[in-house]
Amino acid sequence: MNNLLHLKYAVEVEKTGSISKAAHNLYLNQPQVSKAIRELETSIGITIFDRTPMGVYPTKKGAEFLTYAKNILAQLEAMESLSRPESKKGQILSVSVPRASYVSSAFTSFLNDLDKDSGMNIDYRETHSVRAMKSVSEGSNDLGIIRCQMRFEGYFLTALQKYALKHEDIFEFEYLLLMSKDHPLAKQKEVNYKDLLDFTEVAHGDISVPSLPSINLPDKPKVFKNRIAIYERASQLEILNRIPYTYMWVSPMPKDILDKFELVEKKCSVPKNKYKDMFIYREGYVFSDYDKIFMEKVRESISKVSLMIK
DNA sequence: GCGCCTTGATGAAGTAAGGA
DNA sequence: TCCTTACTTCATCAAGGCGC
CATH class of the missing domain: 1.10.10.10 (Winged helix-like DNA-binding domain superfamily/Winged helix DNA-binding domain)
Structure with a gap:
């Protein structure tokens, strides 16, 4: 060499x-x-x-x-x-994550704990799993969270090996229906997939961030008649809140966000609806203190949403 | 098919910096 | 001062795409 x-x-x-x-x-x-x-x-x-x-x-x-x-x-x-002056390094975090409320909630909590006077350099990217693997592998990000559908786990494990990345499983879950507490289906304990036919799905408009099962699952039966593609998360939640005949597929969300937008989550039995999120990082990568704090915040957030869906 | 353009490969000559 | 190394500049060639 x-x-x-x-x-x-x-x-x-x-x-x-x-x-x-x-x-x-x-x-x-x-x-x-x-x-x-x-x-x-x-x-x-x-x-x-x-x-x-x-x-x-x-x-x-x-x-x-x-x-x-x-x-x-x-x-x-x-x-x-390591050799740069501490004052210039500041509080550094560089992550690629899926579009998930529990992750953004953990990130918010992480930011709240930072010292605003010590300087910070934060790079928080919401993107899809393949791009996250690429970013972490190339060093554009130090840490990542990827989401994989359980039946494609083998594919993701092979890809991680190809990118020379290590992983740690953190969260297994099923996608839930998110809707206004005034939604006609909100009173039901569990929603049948066919019940959705009469309602309008709110989907994420940016396919470069495919975190929704209706986008991820090309073989999933398309039951919706009406669909609204929205790019911005706050607008999505606002629409769900204000228009009670809309619904959206989401990963389990923190209670404070549900309460803030007066939304509820409902289980809906559909095939192939099992997902797994995992931390990814380069082989040999040594976690910084801020990486560790962020990871702990993510785990805490998972514990909270897990209690809610039990 | 031809000419033009882009791209990579190679070689020669020259410059600049650093070390003995 | 001389040598080595790294680099620039220039010229040339081969190969393939593209438009006419």
Whole structure:
């Protein structure tokens, strides 16, 4: 292995899909980056990129190598951050999470406990599981929470292995129906799936954050006649509150949010409705104190919502 | 099919910085 | 001062996509 710069070049080349563009981004010349990549390939004995006139693409082994390279660079960044002055480091948290009220509630609680005078650098991204795995693997985020449908658990475990990520199961649950306390079905202890035919589903409008079973389950029977796609969470809850013939599929929510918007959650028996959330992090990653506090807040939030749905 | 364009690969010549 | 290393600049070539 020549040096860490070569890894950096290779990662940039993968990111841009072009040696020329990577060279431009790295403030170098194309021949130099081309030569560096070639030397790197020679030194490790594999072809990292397939060259084409349209650009370069990682080979199968190259993609595997780049995953390790990104891990090394992320760990190096973490090591270097140790030597930075404490005042500049501040209170750091960098996470990718699913759109889930219990997680955002934990995050709010985490923020409340921070010292606003000590400086903070918080990166909180709501995104889908694949993007979260990619972000954590590449070092864009240190910690992640991913959601997987239980029947696809094997697929996710294979993906985690591919991204060289470790995981910790934190929450198993079924999606619930969320509706106004004045909803015609709100008085029923459990809702039948067919009961939903007469009502309007509120769905999340951003398919890049697919946290709803109706989006995640292409094979799920489409019983709804009416559907409203809303992008913004507060608007979703406001609509559920004000329009009592609407409902929404959600993961178990904290009581304070339900009370605030005068909403109730109802169980509804549907097939393949078992999900699991898990923490993910890079192999060898050492949790910071703030990571640990956030993780504890998430666990506390899970304990609270779990008590409610029992 | 041809010409043009883009892309990557390679080589030569030169520059700058650092170390012996 | 000389050598090494890293880098830039320039030129050239091959391969493939694209429009006419």
